[in-house]
Amino acid sequence: MMKKNFLWGAAMCATQSEGGYLEGGKGLTLADLFPSISEGRWDAIFNIEKAMNTKYQYYPSHNAIDFYHRYPEDIKLLAELGINFLRTSINWARIFPNGDDAEPNEEGLAFYDRLFAECAKYGISPVVTLNHFDTPLALIHKGGWKNKKVIDYFVTYCETVFRRYKDVVKYWITFNEINMVLGIPAVGGLIDPNKEENILEAKFQAAHNQLVSGALATKIGHEINPDFEIGCMIGAGKNYAYTCNPEDVWEAYQADQNEFSLVDVQAKGKYSDYMLSYFRRNEIDLKATDEEMDILRKYTSDFVALSYYSTRLVSSDKKDKEKTGGNISGTLKNPYLEANEWGWQIDPTGFRITLNELYDRYDQPLFIVENGFAVRESPDENNYLEDDYRIAYFRSHIKAMQDAMSDGVDIIGYTTWGTIDIVSASSGEMSKRYGLVYVDLDDKGQGTGDRFKKKSFDWYKEVVRSNGENL
Numbered sequence: 001m002m003k004k005n006f007l008w009g010a011a012m013c014a015t016q017s018e019g020g021y022l023e024g025g026k027g028l029t030l031a032d033l034f035p036s037i038s039e040g041r042w043d044a045i046f047n048i049e050k051a052m053n054t055k056y057q058y059y060p061s062h063n064a065i066d067f068y069h070r071y072p073e074d075i076k077l078l079a080e081l082g083i084n085f086l087r088t089s090i091n092w093a094r095i096f097p098n099g100d101d102a103e104p105n106e107e108g109l110a111f112y113d114r115l116f117a118e119c120a121k122y123g124i125s126p127v128v129t130l131n132h133f134d135t136p137l138a139l140i141h142k143g144g145w146k147n148k149k150v151i152d153y154f155v156t157y158c159e160t161v162f163r164r165y166k167d168v169v170k171y172w173i174t175f176n177e178i179n180m181v182l183g184i185p186a187v188g189g190l191i192d193p194n195k196e197e198n199i200l201e202a203k204f205q206a207a208h209n210q211l212v213s214g215a216l217a218t219k220i221g222h223e224i225n226p227d228f229e230i231g232c233m234i235g236a237g238k239n240y241a242y243t244c245n246p247e248d249v250w251e252a253y254q255a256d257q258n259e260f261s262l263v264d265v266q267a268k269g270k271y272s273d274y275m276l277s278y279f280r281r282n283e284i285d286l287k288a289t290d291e292e293m294d295i296l297r298k299y300t301s302d303f304v305a306l307s308y309y310s311t312r313l314v315s316s317d318k319k320d321k322e323k324t325g326g327n328i329s330g331t332l333k334n335p336y337l338e339a340n341e342w343g344w345q346i347d348p349t350g351f352r353i354t355l356n357e358l359y360d361r362y363d364q365p366l367f368i369v370e371n372g373f374a375v376r377e378s379p380d381e382n383n384y385l386e387d388d389y390r391i392a393y394f395r396s397h398i399k400a401m402q403d404a405m406s407d408g409v410d411i412i413g414y415t416t417w418g419t420i421d422i423v424s425a426s427s428g429e430m431s432k433r434y435g436l437v438y439v440d441l442d443d444k445g446q447g448t449g450d451r452f453k454k455k456s457f458d459w460y461k462e463v464v465r466s467n468g469e470n471l
C-alpha cells in the first residue's frame, strides 16, 4: 500500500532548535525577542513594540536546544531512525543579518554547509523551509512584509541559498504555514497589529507580497536546478460545523475558505473568486499589479506541504460554547475528541478528511511536514520515558494517512514534528515536548541539554524500517 519511495523524516526549525542567536554574524529575528509564556509571550506576539522595549528574564530561542553546536550528535542520533529526510529551516537572519545586506554572511552559509554535509554522511536529505517565522527583525523598520521591497530581499536570499545548496537540497518549502500571516501577523509577516490603521488590509498586503516572492523564488529555483521541488505549506485542519444547522455549516465552510485562501494562490496560480469578493466586501485595497498576477499564475507550487495537529470546530452561535486550544488559534471544544494539556484535540479521522480534501482541492502531491503530540513529561531514573501515549497518537495518525493513501491521495512523505524536543513556538516552553528524543532542559534553559531516546524512538524506527507496515 505504501509507495516504495515514500519518505520518512524528522523535523524541526531554526528558531526553535538552533540557539546561537548572535553567533556567526547572525542578525535578530522577532523570535529572539519573545519570552516564555510565563513572562507574557502572547502579549509580546501581539505587540511588537512592547516586545522590542521590554527586558525579559529569559529568552527561549537564544540557546534553544543548542542545535547550532550539537547538530553532529543530533544528526547521528536521528540517523539511527533510518529516516530519509530532515525537515529544518535556514534562518534568513544567519544569511542576511539585516535582511537587505549587500552581501550574504559567509559564516551563516558555512553553518548550513556543515549541517547538510553531516546529514549527507548518513544519507539524510535536508527538506528546507526558507522562511519559518524568521524574517530579519531589522526589516520591521521598513514596514515588514507590507513593504514590496521585502519581496526583492527575500528573493535575493532564496537565490543565494538555492545556488549554494543546489546539489544537496531537493525539496524546498517557501513559507512555513503561510496562513499564519493572517492569524498572527507579527510572527508571520512582521506586522505590528497595534500600529496598523487597517490591520485586515495590512495582513493581506503582507500575504500578497509573500505570495509574489514565493512564486518568484519558485521560478528562480527551477532555473538554478530543474530538479528542485518547491512547495507551499498550509497549517491544515478541517473546520467542522458544530451542528447540522445550515448556519453552522456555512460558518465552517467560510473558515475552511479562509484557511485555504493563500494556498489557493500558490497551488492554483490565482486568488479564488470568493477571496476577490472578500476583498471588495471588506474594502481591502490590495496593491497588486498585473505583472504580479502573471507571476502568481505562472510559478505555482510543485507540492503542498502541511502541518496537521487537529481539526477545528466552528459555530454560528458562539455563546456558551466551551473553547479549547489549537494550532494558530483556539477553537471550540469538540465533545467527541480528547485533548492534550494545551487543549489540542486528537483527531486521526480528521487527518484522513483533511488529506483527502487538500488533495481533491489542489491535485498536487502532499507532503506531511509536521504532525505530533505534546506532553509535559519527565524520564525515570534511567533517563527513559515510556511515552505510550505518543506512540498511540502516531500510530493512529499514520494509519489515517495510510487510509488516505488508499483513498487515492498522493503523499510524498511524513514526519513527526519536533522529533528531538525543541522550544514550543506558541508557549516558548521546553516542557511542551513533542520529541521521540528527550532533551534535558527546563523552561528556564536549566539542565545538561543531554539527549535521551524515549520509547517512541524505537517504535518509529521500526515504522521507518518496515515502510509503515509495523505500526
Ligand code: BG6
Pocket: 013, 016, 176, 177, 235, 307, 327, 328, 370, 374, 417, 423, 424, 425, 426, 427, 432
Ligand atoms: C506549527 C509551527 O504551527 O506548530 C511550529 O510550524 C510549531 O513551529 C508547531 O512548533 C507546534 O506548535 P507549538 O506551539 O506547540 O510549538
